[in-house]
Amino acid sequence: MQSSGLGALVRLVVARDLRLAVRHWDQVMQPLIFFAIITTLFPLAISPALDELRRIAPGVVWVAAMLASLLALESLFRPDVEDGTMEQWVLSGQPLSLLLLAKVVTHWLLTGLPLVLMSPLVGTALGMPESAWPVLMATLALGTGSLSMLGGVGAALTVSVRRGSVLLALLVLPLEMPVLIFGARAVDLAMHGEAVAGPLNLLAALLLFFVSLGPFAMAAAMRVSVES
Amino acid sequence: MWLWFHKLSSPPYAYRLATLLRPWFFWVAMALMLFAAYGGLVLAPPDYQQKDAFRIIYVHAPAAIMSLQVYVVMAISAAVGIIWRIKLGHAVAAACAPVGAAFTVVALATGSIYGKPMWGTWWEWDPRITSELIQLFLYLGYMALRASFDDTQRADRASAILAIVGVVNVPIVKYSVVWWNSLHQAPTISKLGKPAIALSMAWPLYTMVLGFMLYFAAVLCDRVRSEILRRERNATWLLETVKTS
């Protein structure tokens, strides 16, 4: 009974967050618009020549995705902490790590997945060939998952800090650098028609690693942030 | 063993021990460093490839080694602090961060100066220097998180979690940076690397590393004492200690 009760609880969390997102769909859109704007900056700053842009396209798309996912983290836990829901969860005796994992997964569906779906559009604008799309989307799908997990730990640590968003960037970005390296390089290799299995496997390994350990770090961090 | 551990983790005992040990660590460190500097600058013969420039390694390499080692010490003591609820663990972790960051800055600065005669540029995206830079960011993030809490206990626990997450990530960062670099450049032997070196060149290096470690221990003694003073404001033992000293 316990497990089915837990499953129901997780479903409840996911359903509630999805409903809230539908109601505040403008907030869901914001990271996506941010993603598009950042990638627009590069042609303006560097050169409109597609040849030049093509060379840096994987890096640009990846950096923009990283920053957009960072921006989206602001809305991950803060509303729940502010209205007291999180405190209830912490005190409820339910496994907090699982509940937070459910929240992060939902959050990824709302912010990570749209980024993945939108990436070919942005990539094309930067001169990326169609042949690189599948790899671009695959790296972003695996990579933004890792970013969400690492970001979740950072968000849980900084949620009670006033003006925590800059601090969050400072904490999370250095830890996210391996994901950026593997993701951007895989896309770059794909654009040159080379094998990408290596970096893709590494990205998948990182995702598994972060998903298996991240929830516990998140739960511990959330306890520190909420209890007091 | 357990008893000893318990005794050590009690703040009064640790405070007195740190007071007692500090001068030993400090002066032995000074002696070792001077000796190593003499060995490195005077006794060691010039390298056949890098000539005299290799003598920078006697300060660069120990600083780089310490920057990583201090982070590990910090994470372990933070873990001890959070798992067994030992306040001293948090005090040690808090004391480590500024010293570790200082070592990292030195490793970066000397690496950059080293790069000028070797590569002809002040900055090269060499895997070691790049991961050193990321290491600095990790220290800065840790210190920023600690500084953003007013309450010491919450600062301790939050930064402990960050230190543990960070130390788990350090090998991943190192590996990814090496992998990243190997794809962009022909795999040459890193010029800041350690080729098999002759004993006359190696002993000053090891001596210097030992000197740096003892220096770190000495500075840690001072910093842990001030952390203990800050945390135990009103403990009676502390007031006694301060009065008599």
Next chain:
Amino acid sequence: MSLREFLAMGSYGPYIWACYAVTIAMLIFSAWSARRSLHEQIGAARRRVEMQKEERT
């Protein structure tokens, strides 16, 4: 080997001495700042003791 030769370090002198200077500066600063904050804490603790004494009398 003359002192001049030693200081020149086969034309690498400026780089080498800059590195050692940076390192020594950090070592001194790090030890000094640790000492200073310790003395500040001890001073603060002493003042607390004095204040408690005054309260008692």
